[in-house]
Amino acid sequence: MTDTPELIGHDCIASYLRTLDNSPGVYRMLDARQAVLYVGKARNLKKRVSNYAKPTGHSPRIARMIRETASMMFLTTRTETEALLLEQNLIKQLKPKFNVLLRDDKSFPNILVTGDHGYPQIKKHRGAKKEKGHYYGPFASAGAVNRTLTQLQRVFLLRNCSDSMFESRTRPCLLYQIKRCSGPCVGKISEEDYTGLVKDAEQFLQGKTTKVQSQLAREMEKASEDMEFERAAALRDRIRALTHVQGGQGINPQGVAEADVIALHMEGGQACVQVFFIRANQNWGNRDFYPRTGAGADASEVLQAFIGQFYDTKDPPYTILLSDEIEDADLMAEALSEKIGRKVRIEVPQRGEKKDLVAGALRNARESLGRKMSETATQGRLLDGLAEAFDLEAAPERIEVYDNSHIQGAHAVGAMIVAGPEGYVKNQYRKFNIRGDELTPGDDFGMMKEVLNRRFKRLLKEDPDRSKGLWPDLLLIDGGAGQVSAVAAIMREHGVEDIAMVGVAKGIDRDAGKEEFHRVGKQPFALRHNDPVLYFVQRLRDEAHRFAIGTHRAKRSKAVSATPLDDVPGVGATRKRALLAHFGSAKAVGRADLGDLKAVEGISEGLAEKIYDYFHEKG
Template identity: 60%
Template structure:
């Protein structure tokens, strides 16, 4: 940045100081596009932003931020703790480049124990909590949920099927045959026995297992004494499953019932964070994070920023064990406690079992970061190779790969995947439903034209000066010279230049490893079948193909689920159900005459005529 632009940024901040509130709150710095550069919180906003008008006290990174600042936005809060929570929420929402950013913060899976049905259901859950019941979690991964559900099915045998499956079954399913369900759908268990198993499941998920173990052992002995050896064997298997899961939790039982362990490690100026989830005296998995941060940020600063953002959309447990003390730790505890409505403790254990668990998490964080750095170094070498093969001045930072998918022109979709220095950028993937009526069924050229026009028209509208990092350095197209010339024509019509366009076509007999690459102004060429760059480009093409096909299948399955009755105005779920129950299928409804339609409960003479007219024109 030039000194002049820095002076302009300082003048901008000084003008906002005059009207800045003295209360606690959050401030945002915005650039000339209206994009958020930085989100900060303060006990007094006015006092805090004055510091940005003294450039000699600011590091180079913050000087660049000040120079790019065009305006500011202020939001006041009642307390500094509220400001801290709002700051974390806004950072996750706007992803400002000058903040520490928590990336890949996907929602966590839970186990749902439904209580709004006479036969309680246990199932994996993610998303909005629509059903009344208990939700246990979070689990670090779907595999951790599946392992726990598998154990629960062995021990307690609650149903996992949907309500519709439960209501329509006439004989027990396979889960009953392998003793993973008690068969409430066909009356193989009484309501009282089933409710007892529900209570035992709840106790298990809350960590109260000793009573369950004694009850199963007593039931096994009672069945054995009564010479009911098959029943005794069932209780024996359930007891074995419970003992097995308990034997794998010795480390946790010596610690606490409920806690998160958050440990950070630093390698080569990068920070990796490992989070372990302990609930009900059990280890419910762990997950690695690699926050985006500036090299001048210290490890405790990164860890503190991570904690605020991590608990922005998930409940905090009573105890959070940390590997390092973080700035404003007391304020962070107050903020989390206020949000949860109960005390949340953040502590750094120094000795004992808790310290051992934190050191284990810290070791995992370091190993995960080292693996990631090794992968990043390998990725950098591959991008260097891409630049060399394609005659680029520098390695690409963003590669976009396009593919189409359809069946005889139906449910046509286009897919775009993105890759960069850190691998696949899945949050940047895009799907395009082909909308143009001018595109003939199966016209791959026409579909590609629509996709690229929509993509680049939006880029030209939102980022014409290419400052936001959304423009691709390389466009990789699945096809040959025909597709390449078509793409070049589209880009030329849009006035787009400075993008390397490469078409990749399969070689003779469509053999992998004999692909040909087509670049404008060059003869087509092949890469050595042992070249790592070839493998990398194949992976990109295959990922685009996978994404496009997956999108197409989702769209097709949605269409398959649609009923012809959905297109009849005035037919809601209740009338639709009555018609299907009466006639057996939508086709039979379409073939029925007015008199037959009128005989269905809830269908008047006028509605029957309306339905008949809909299907008969």
């Protein structure tokens, strides 16, 4: 569409009406700088846009959005369902300020019982379900999965070791000694009996715990009658463990086999969405989310946007139970049903067990938001104190803290963490692999220069007009006057001289609590020992240090486990494992002849030739 910069607000929107028809589709509202203000979908584009063209009858939020609108863009679709899916994709991609936005969209872990081995492994799995086997989940957190896996090991004695470890063992591991594994790797259990354990574990994960317990009781009684007292005692221990597991699961729904329970609580312009995962009549944990409310959206819009974005990368269950009605419930159910290939129901229960489940989720949402608002208020006071201590014009909205990590210059990395009014912004953390070939090993000055150079070059490229909120209000640097001067010089080179910057240096005896703060052109100073702002800065610095150390360790670990196979074109992690399992080492792979390489499972004739040529050409 052609922009009409001379028109703005209602007049601008009205100018598009003559070009629109009654098709379903998605529209975008843009401001004078072409930044997207809002993405919406419509069953009838012309009718929806004509509503915005009216000068009255809008909520304060919509009225503000209309006043800022300087142009619009449109995409027509075949159906309204397609429009709904496209709308949610664009919202996640463009992050318009007047839309509701789900800010935390991580994947959830599952339990996988592998299906490509005679003695299946049970393990935690996150991400795409590409491995063969049966998946159970999702679980709300890694902690929930780990607790369940520990319970399953106690009751069903399934292995959790990798296939390569399984093949290489010659005697039982510690888990066998403490009765957490049946020892299939060294023949302590037959494949038939182990298969029975796997079947029982999968029945447990399917919610058939009573059936499993009855079966174990019958087996214990028979073993006792056959005078197999050791086996009877082992079965007794498993029954006790299963009873303990059931007692520790809390209250589980009897009439709801599979559902996500989603409840929303809004207060003071903020929102908390609580999601409980019910699978196999068991509560597999809950997670809270704090979506951005799009400058004042109502509960119906917040919940609808949350559902659309939440299930964009996740499979929905058979039933979704909501605390509030949403505007397009039938349309959303249709879209989710098409995505998963089976019927999905969306309900707002009014009575019975389902209503109780929603009430419990709503109570958790209300309590979580209360805690979040309290933490935010405390964070606000700390940011105000920081502004006062460092003579800033206002409380910083975005603080960036930098640190380096290395061992005598090896595997050097730089790290940046971000904090703001709501605490740490972990999806904005960044790591920098130090590339400078001319740097002296252990040159912290040089490493900091490289990190800040790369950071500001990227900022100037990605957000030159500072409209995306990526620019910091305050930089905290680990170091004293020298580091501060070096960073100030870098900022001047890039034409950036309006960002406050403070160096945090250890004081006398390098003791925590005696930090000195350095600023360009000013005398260093310290805060009193019990000042909350001092503790706040220490926590920020410690978080940066933690992130830098973790990044460094990951880089070092990767380097230690690297092999020449990493550089062979076409050899990824799976084929690398297959080659190492077959030949024992990368060196043996390099010495192997073409026929032996072709014999490895998963290695095609063409890839075998590439591997052979790679090692022999290098030699």
